[in-house]
Amino acid sequence: MLKLINVSKTFNPGTVNEKKALNQLTIHFHPGDFATIIGSNGAGKSTMFNAICGTFYPDTGGILLDGEDITYVPDYKRSKYIGHLFQDPMKGTAPNMSIEENLALAYLRANTSKSQFLSRISAKEKRDFREKLALLNMGLEDRMKNPVGLLSGGQRQALTLLMATVITPKLLLLDEHTAALDPATADKVLDLTKLIVKEHNLTCLMITHNMQSALDLGNRTIMMNAGQIILDVKGEKRKGMTVNDLLEQFKEGVGSQLNNDRMLLS
Template sequence: MLELKNISKTFNPGTVNEKLALQKIDLNLKDGDFATIVGSNGAGKSTMFNAIAGEFISDTGTITLDGQDITFMPDYRRSKYIGRMFQDPLRGTAPHMTIEENLALAYLRASGHTSSFSRISKKDRDLFAEKLSALGLGLEDRMKQPVGLLSGGQRQALTLLMATLVTPKLLLLDEHTAALDPATAEKVLDLTKKIVAENHITCLMITHNMHDALTLGNRTLMMDHGRIVLDVADEERAHMTVDGLLQRFAENVGHALDNDRILLSAEQSITTP
């Protein structure tokens, strides 16, 4: 489904600001895989997402999605096949446009149409209302309201719907619940699991929560200094503890994980009954 081969990226080469962001990354996701990704700040997690989404062309390597080489495909064309959510709830929607207009934009882009809003049919609007109703937030009764009036959790739920309204080949979730309060984050995460499972979407999710990293989906990846240093799946993952995952990371890279948010979530996972 998704194959990264020898992906490397250096920003500002030959300058004092030179930074090697990705180092010869190889990754193969099968159809329907749901992989969580953990790593410290600067490990390359979001940069890898940017490479997949086409925000820049990697210095080396190839990217293949569902058998198609997309290495040099521009980002606007990739967006028809790749859904993406960010940590900031403000990034995924247009606040001055209505809920219906935001959904229409997402629908037209992902379905490959370039028609204006006037081409959105009653059938399409009924589909929007049906999908909104499934979120359980009452947004189906507010389709004519500006998105800027929604709470952060409602906007993230709407962004999730927009990213999956036309089922993408790949869904990229970049800590999409991190900016939300715990109760809202849990609700958005439950919606994520439901939508991904029902539509059999291949998914990559960056998280700082070690419990989520081991319990969501079917694979756990850990990154360090632009490399994937650990890939745990199947029986090994089923029996892996948070402590064990941190130990394996330290063994593989020669140092302990040094991200306070991740370590705090790890302590909470261990002490929570």
């Protein structure tokens, strides 16, 4: 489904601020994979997501999605088949537009029919939006005309998740999408995430700072450091792993203890 082959990216090359963010990164994901990705700050997790989304082009290497080379495909074209959620609930929605208008934009962006961009959203499609909103169990189906800016962070993040999957994407990227929410709301959005991923059998990559969640969710756990993969575990081996095992794997792969309070205290 997704292949990154020898992908490298250096920011500010030749300056005192030079940073090698991805270093010959090679990894393959299979259809239906739900991979959790962990690593300390600067490990390259979000940079890998940005490379996949087309936020920048890699210096070297290639990216293939569903057999198609997308290495130099513009980001706005990739957005039709790649859903992306961020840590900040304020991203991914237009606050001054209504819930219905935000869903309509997401639907039209991802729709593969060229003529659809020239048409208006039909009454049936609006009913479909309402039904999908009702599944969130947040009462948003009765607020479709309200501006998104009036919603809470959890409501906006749930709406953004719905927008990213209103037309089933080939790939869903979740960049710590519950980290800015309170624990109860985060659990609710995470449950919704699991439901949508399972219902659509999505290929999903999720960055998390919570090492226990990295082992509990999905079918595969990946650890990154210095722009490289230092651990890729799945199957029976993953089922028996503990957080302490992950810490030991980090120490073996890097040569030092993990020093990230946010991960250690989660």
